[in-house]
Amino acid sequence: MKEDLKKIETEIDDILSRSISAVYPSKEDLKKVLLSGKKLKIYIGADATGPNLHIGHATNFILIEKLRKLGHKVIILFGDFTAMIGDPTDKGAARVALSSSEVEKNILSWKKQISPLIPLGGFRNPPKVVKNSKWLSKLSFKDVVGLSSNFTVQQMIERDMFQKRLKEEKPIYLNEFLYPLMQGYDSVALDVDVEIGGSDQTFNMLAGRTLQRKFRNKEKFVITTTLLEDPRSGKKLMNKSEGNVIGLLDSPEDMFGKVMALPDEVIVSVLTDCTYATSEKINEIKKDISEGNNPKDAKMFLGEELVNVYYGRAKAEKAKAAFIKTFSEKGVPEDIQVLVASKDKNISDVLVEASIVSSKSDFGRLVKEGAISNAETGEKITDIFAKVQEGGVFKVGKHRFVKIKIQA
DSSP: HHHHHHHHHHHHHHHHHEEEEEEEEEEHHHHHHEEEOOOEEEEEEEEOOOOOGGGHHHHHHHHHHHHHHHHHOOEEOOOGGGTTTOOOTTSOOOOOOOOOHHHHHHHHHHHHHHHHHHHHOOSSOOOOOEETTHTTTOHHHHHHHHHHHHHHHHHHHHHHHHHHHHHHTOOOOHHHHHHHHHHHHHHHHHSEEEEEEEEHHHHHHHHHHHHHHHHHHHOOOEEEEOOOTTTTTOSBBSOOTTTTTOOOHHTTHHHHHHHHHHHHGHHHHHHHHHHHHHHHHHHHHHHHHHOOOHHHHHHHHHHHHHHHHHHOHHHHHHHHHHHHHHSSOOOSSSSOOEEETTTTTTHHHHHHHHHHOOOOOHHHHHTTTTTTETTTTOBBBBOOOOOSSEEEEEETTTTTHHHHHOOO
């Protein structure tokens, strides 16, 4: 019995020491409850504001899956109602509202993408999937006024993003003040014990803690998780505008190749936050890197572990072998994506439509950097309006290849 308790405590210590930025009211209080044997109701909420997720979104789902395996009740909330309001968090301007059909389409895509991280059914103690329109759409104006009475304008306006907009003389809309109330009320409607979210969601999650005390006389734990950042720039590591996003829908080969293009400085943080690699292995890699050893093997390990999460070990090993063949032996992968395009179509359109590059601006950036070329001749594309003249294999960035065939 003592051995079982010790094992559980070790597992809880590992969970609470990884990918966590802060715990409210405290990590010590949360550990006591977790060790008590009480089964908690834990939720993670996400507004499906776009169709695609990247590895930075995986951190919260990995953490909540570990807690689910300890027997706790897990709820995954898709904010279909809040997605149509707009969260001002980390935004320099109000978010564009989405239609209900757009949100529903995104939710279907998200379910598919997170299923390798936290399977949604077919086993004991599956997560419960909910949408917050079920209760938020039923609130009356009187209800909303009642919620707002728990907060002051000073509390809202002190938020960093609002202060930034005030200084820049950009507008702040009243509906953006309502967003934290809506997210906060999710905790009340679900009657949860714990909420998990990125550290950029701290204000919104603490609003839920306030409302849970008010409506249910109950304390709610808030767990804020670490965000992936590029230590060289201090910006988010997964940045669409800079074309360095590792998407959950990327092919195994693309995912592995993009990992190999990451800065060496983020190997440990990505392993910690985005994979199920053991803490012992991560500490071993951290030690090797700190001692000045070549980080290439560590990055190879990261690539394989990341692909394994979404595609399994066999495809991870295949992606690794393809990378070694291509870049160690200077070859072209055998299994590359084939695109069919009409002659004289802009190459940028072909690559954007196939999601090889995220946008035309991303294509333009790569062309400017000399990062798109004919893999067979080595000739670089220098014109952002270059058209498909003949078929061939093209290298896009450092680690991606695509074959374009002329439509008959």
